Amino acid sequence: MASPELWEKWSAARVRAAHQAPYLANALLSLTPVLVSGPSAGELRRFPADPGWHVYVGTEELARQSVQEVSFWLIHQVTHLLREHFRRYPGSTVHPKAGDQHAWNLATDAEINDDLTPLHPSSEVTTPSTLGLPDNETAEHYWHALRTNSPPHQPQPGNPPSPPSPDIPGDCGSGCDGLPRAWDRDDLPALSPTTARLTALDTARRIRERLNAQDDVPAGWRRWADQVLEPAVSWRRHLSAKVRHGLAEAAGRVDYTYRRPSRRAAALPGVLLPSLRRPLPSVTVLIDTSGSITETMLARALAEVTGVLRAVGVGRRLLTVITCDARAYRPQTVTRIPALQLDGGGGTDLRAGFAAALARRPPPDLIIAITDGRTPWPARPPRTTRVIVALLDANGQAPGWAETVHLEGAS
Ligand SMILES: [Zn+2]
Structure with missing residues (x-):
């Protein structure tokens, strides 16, 4: 069991996350922390999530990381879930290549993290620029670019050499690609697809409200809210x-x-007819x-x-x-x-x-x-x-x- 101090840290990180991205407050509250210990705990550096909105919390990781770092990862993981990266993983529909799953994790992280730049706790974060790619593209775009450029570190003549993609430790879990992980707990109650969808709609509406109030919302979230609220059909x-x-x-x-006011209306002032x-x-x-x-x-x-x-x-x-x-x-x-x-x-x-x-x-x-x-x-x-x-x-x-x-x- 985690100590009360650790849960306090967890709560503080969640409060901080909701403060930094107020439109995500409701979505952040829908995350359920699941404590993990044992052999897989070392891989839980990023507090990975699953499509049922569980977040897997390793005791050691929670103790080691600062409130600021944990808060960053909560925003990061809830973004994987809201943007349904686990449904969008293209690796299962194309001719598979070694490294597809890892490339998708990098690609989705790049899609998420260019919106979170001011919040990055360290340089240990994948962004479009660490991949040598432009900002503001979709995960699918980054994934295809990474696949086309592989094997990495071999610049083609005429193309500028892409910087080496840093191999950042950790894994964003099945919430990123829909493929099961050792720590996933299918036995626990999960957030239903309906509730998840409604949470996404609610989040998109909060983003709209903030935009209407002239508050700043990152570009990636603005585009996402437009897509969620206005399907092109x-x-x-x-x-x-x-x-x-x-x-x-x-x-x-x-x-x-x-247009035909009753005569009685004049005779009975104050009476609702x-x-x-x-x-x-x-x-x-x-x-x-x-x-x-x-x-x-x-x-x-x-x-x-x-x-x-x-x-x-x-x-x-x-x-x-x-x-x-x-x-x-x-x-x-x-x-x-x-x-x-x-x-x-x-x-x-x-x-x-x-x-x-x-x-x-x-x-x-x-x-x-x-x-x-x-x-x-x-x-x-x-x-x-x-x-x-x-x-x-x-x-x-x-x-x-x-x-x-x-x-x-x-x-
Ligand atoms: Zn991620």
Whole structure:
């Protein structure tokens, strides 16, 4: 067991990391430290992570390194995870070459560390310049460059000699390339892919907020946030248009009542009349959480839909989420996406979800149903509520009375 002093050091390093990169504060809190001792502990110099967001902490390393160094490695490792380097490892899809895995570690480190320059605790850190490559490129770019230039230290005629790549000890773990390590603990509870995805979206939004407030954010993080928040697929615009249209109609109905003020309004000053109770359209997002839909698909689709709703101005207060498999679960108000419970996993009957949504008083102006479409549907449309079906599966069915958008690019 680590001594209380060591855990104090760990906590201090985490606080320092959150202070240095405030937009990563939430992500840093999602890391779970796992204490490692024994033969592999010496390789844990960089506090390697795994795709389940565990960070492997060797007691000796924690004792040896300063708070500043540990804090640097926490930011470094959480960046491997947020940028999903473990999914991006190209070594498994190309003709393998000796040293591919090590080259990927160098390449991803270069992608991370050019954003962290002011924080480097020592010269023992891989950057694009230590590899003789330009800043601000992707890990894939650096990896291909390293592979093409190998074997290293043999300058081609006409090309400037690349400086020797320093062989920095340690390993960033399976969080970097998805390949298992001796110290990985599959038996411990891991962060689910959904929660990880939602943490990434939350982080990207924090980066946007800081940028809007004119705070400084490194270029690599700015590009990353853009990619996470604005996937380049046309269905988003399509969905956005349908949502705008649906909300305009709903808002128009309320407007109509404003244009005909009740005579009673003048007679009863200070009394709120029914026609004035709903100045803004309310939206319920109905999510099919049956077993056929993957968590990642769902989290992605949900985040996109809530992004569209924010963009068209639906406030959090007016947004309700109901998850549904064969039955409908407790309606949730979305204040923080990572806090959302994606209950479900059984068979599918979205009719239960529609019934739950329409049982609310007042009923929502718009229902957006996210589903693969493999469900029975209500026979008739709701009387006053508009419905948009966001289909996750090209072969899924939506009823003729609903507006339909295909989200298959969302997975
Ligand atoms: Zn690394």
